[in-house]
Amino acid sequence: MKRINEAISEKYPGFTKGQRLLASFVTEYCDKAAFMSSFELASVSGVSQSTVIRFAAALGYNGYTEFQEALQTELKYRLSTLSRFELMSDDPDDNDVFEGIAATDALNIKKNVDLNPVDAVKNLCMRLSFSSKVYIYGQDYASAAAQYLSYYLRILLQNVCNINNAGIEPLSAISDIESGDLLLIISFPVHSDNTRRLAAYARHRDACVVTISEGTRSEIANYADINLVSEYGDYGVNGTLAPLISLCGSIISLLVRNDEKAQARLRLTDEAAGFVLQEE
16 A cells, blocks of 8 residues: 555645645644544544545545545554654563664665665766756755755765855755756655645756655656656654665765766865874
């Protein structure tokens, strides 16, 4: 059965206003919506019961019961922080918890290898090398990965801008983007209006748009020239960052491996870090 967030992301552009209200509610309050009847869900969302039924059908589920089962399955991916620690406290051995989280991260990292052909990552590295300016944006908690990626890219490339740290509204930060530039967006459901506007504006300006999202058919991937995929929701309140950081690390490593100028800059950075001021 398809995960609820993937189904919403794929179908969101075609939703009615009522269906978008439902999408927002079940995404934010999955733990409550999973155990509501169609009538209850309609009442709290401010839509009709028939809209709820049509919403489930629009997502590809065979009736409300199957839709509700998908919501309940999603709960294992959306543990609240408190629930997470409560579950951990039931485990008699803290080491088992530690190993379990590591094993989950390792599995998701392996999934990323299967989901992203190396040629796609190499294509991105080539685009990065030849872009006049690179803009990087991470929506919400993905901003941590954007920070990690932009830190290393600033060493390897020239003219790298982390939009999250620009200090101005994201769209203003890329107002002068143009053909020859590249915008890399890291975003997972629900993709915000800000994120969609960034991608749409960059395409309008003929810049290259690269996305890292939850799937090849995600809503934000529709704007992309290159889309990479990362697992993100198998553990914790917002999912684990480990697979995403690993993917960003792979991008950096392949960029260095295939770009002599990047290698030279990295060597100079190492030399500068080891420089010792000599007293006269």
